[in-house]
Amino acid sequence: MFPRPPSTARPAVTIDDIARAAGVHPGTVSRALRGISGKVSSGKRAEIERIARELGYQPNVVAASLRTKQTNLAAIIVPDLSNPLFGPIVQGLEQALRQHDMLCLVAQTPTAAQARRDLVTALAARHVSGLLILAAESHDPLLQAARERQMPTVLVNRGTGDREFSSVVNDDRESVRLVLEHLRALGHVHIGHVAGPSASSTGHVRHQAFVDLTRTLGLKRCPVVEAEAFTREAGRAAARRLLDGRSRPSAIFAANDLIALGVLDALHERRIEVPAGMSLVGHNDMPLVDLIEPALTTVRIATDQMSEQAAALFMEHVRRPTLAVSTRVLVPNLVVRASTARLAGE
Template structure:
């Protein structure tokens, strides 16, 4: 028995081959195999078709079906950076929502420049995706206009636009930063600075506004703000440098996300500024493993997985029942207190070099 005659099936099974084997028409086979249409066919025929399909190892050709119906059961997801755990967690949520609904996920990494966005959308739309999930949106995004113009159901996740042109699933960024500031204020901090994310994206803008609003309602001044131009560690470090240069008496920093906080932490470590001893620090996102840094970062937990799932659910809803108005879902966030924030020393320290001995604050450094 050679390899060749193991499977005497020369070509793949199609509706036609099954129909031929049974002496019925291929449309009958199609109906028997389609749960929606099956009721129109005699049970006996259905049974024979099912068995023959099984025997031939038939698998429905989604490509051919897509061509005929115009639906691909494909969802495109565009993220700014696949290697960023925040976005891969969102992807995980999307995947979870799609699984079992016979939708598949086409993933595209927009890359750092974000310049090739239109090209990427083009490629996805060219594949006739039924819908798009964008995790890359800026506050007023031409890519969104493009998708909307194409009449492709589109859902934004994590970042939303200023105006609700497309359905969006976001975290409560404003309130989240409020929680962080309330926490720091409660610990006695008054001179709190903010490292903001890019103003061009909603998270950067809303968290900055949250900072300002919370500072004002706490009766504090909200002037110590440096906005980073990207959510990168290096940007966090240079923002921290700027903060300490302008306002050396700062006792706490609320960063716009965890990566910026990490950058600030690096800078502080480099400069020998103790955290939390001299300066408290908070992040935003509670990304995976951020609890393991030294010191463990106090941060705002954002339900990335749930956001991804909600976005996918919303998109599927829009695909299956079109014509609905855009909807905004704002998921709650929570404060996670860890070790990077603590109460201020009794009074204000004007010279931070007089803080606790750095070898106690930065052991093994």
């Protein structure tokens, strides 16, 4: 057996080491480094901080979290890590929260209800500062567990009708208005909608807005089918049902870009060209949809603003647990590309 080489690692510097070097009680060092005002003079605090830097002191964040029940960890819960929409939002949240010395822990939403509750329980046991949830559904166990534990929680790109949690959301009704007015201006009056799951706030709101606004605009024969998920596969299956209906539309609005890709697959199966035989509009403007053939016309949500405002709102709730619930609504815009065109004969 080979002898183990002598360790070259330096022992960790402790508060006792700093106290000896500064000639003070360890409690004085602890108060100075924690920034407790009125307990240590400014001159002595500066001296202790200098000695700590020179000795290479690193605070024990685990011990601090046990004492304060706070870890400066924000938990970001994402419904589908494979969805390209969420990458920029999570990146923006992480960058914004880092400015507040907050680190991020990212978790994907479990499917089973009990697993969702267990996830929140596990995060609470680790003393996370709060939750940023990109995955809320109606009566979601995630929200029920967060409510029971009174965890600071902000919903991002999702909302709930009861306004029990603060949220930063896209103006989905405005999104639908932009789409319908664009398609109507191109001569389309028979417009179909492949809706998102009704259990999702975005799926429900966009579906309802589509029904309301087609009536307001006098558009008839505007069929709706609901996709089972915000995925390409679910979009393809729903589009097949829409195309098999009695009233085939001349344009389709998909509830998100992944569903739109599934619609495009279904149209290709039936040799229906886009946009010559069918105009197609998505939602979100996720990365790379400008590179598909044809480039997708879609609604762009303000992901940068969404991340910045959600992070700011989250920090407000962490610092002020009794802060009133609020909703911030962001304005979208339509990005017109090659997948929509004037109706033939118009």
